[in-house]
Amino acid sequence: MNVAQGWKGAPVLGGLTGPRGLSMDDRGHLLVLERGKGVTAHTLDENGCVVDSTAVIEDTSLNHGLDLAPSGDKLIASVGSDGNIDEPSFREGTGRAQVRVFNMSTIPSGGLAYSSSGEVMGFGLRNDVGLAEDRNGTIHSVENSLDNAFRSVGGNQKDIHTNNPAEKVYRLGDPARPTGMFGGYPYCYTVWEAEDFDDRTMRVGWWYGNYFLGGTDSS
Secondary structure (H helix, E strand, O other): OOOOOOOOOOOOOOOOOOEEEEEEOOOOOEEEEEOOOEEEEEEEOOOOOEEEEEEEEEOOOOOOOEEEOOOOOEEEEEEOOOOOOOHHHHOHHHOOOEEEEEEHHHOOOOOEOOOOOOEEEEEOOOOEEEEEEOOOOOEEEEEOOOOOOEEEEOOEEEEOOOOOOOOEEEEEEOOOOOOOEEOOOOOEEEOOOHHHOOOOOOOOOOEEEOOOOOOEEOO
């Protein structure tokens, strides 16, 4: 590991299961989102070494973003879809393709299940890996949208996956007052390269529909 002059780097924690996200709470705990395991919290000593670890959320479906609200008492976590087009994720209760917020003060010592706990900040969000808050405490997420997209018009199939659909940044709002906004997935996507829609007039950011499995556009 190469670091800037005046800095040193050393491993402090090993044996993790596919770590995808890191954050620090206001008490100095290192929070790690581990793919296929959940969220774990790690107590650090004065040298930055881990001296104790515990489960916060035990859920094998957790696989994406992690953040703490500026207040320090709200944990925000993201779970992706169960495939390219995950039709059941249209329902909030599946716990997939969505971002949820959890009250840190009420999480039991043994952790909790993602899909049946917390509150939904947004769903219909295919794979939101990036989570961050602005200076006002508003949570935003960055979505990795549909793969292998193609259009089927008049019986002819056209591959559009190189430039469509567009990735999106969602404004999910205040974690203290989650609204459960719907981001469109798995039925609606946005245009990035309008020239791929040569049978109609489209513009960057316009929505188009996907009503069949396989990425077929029927807009």
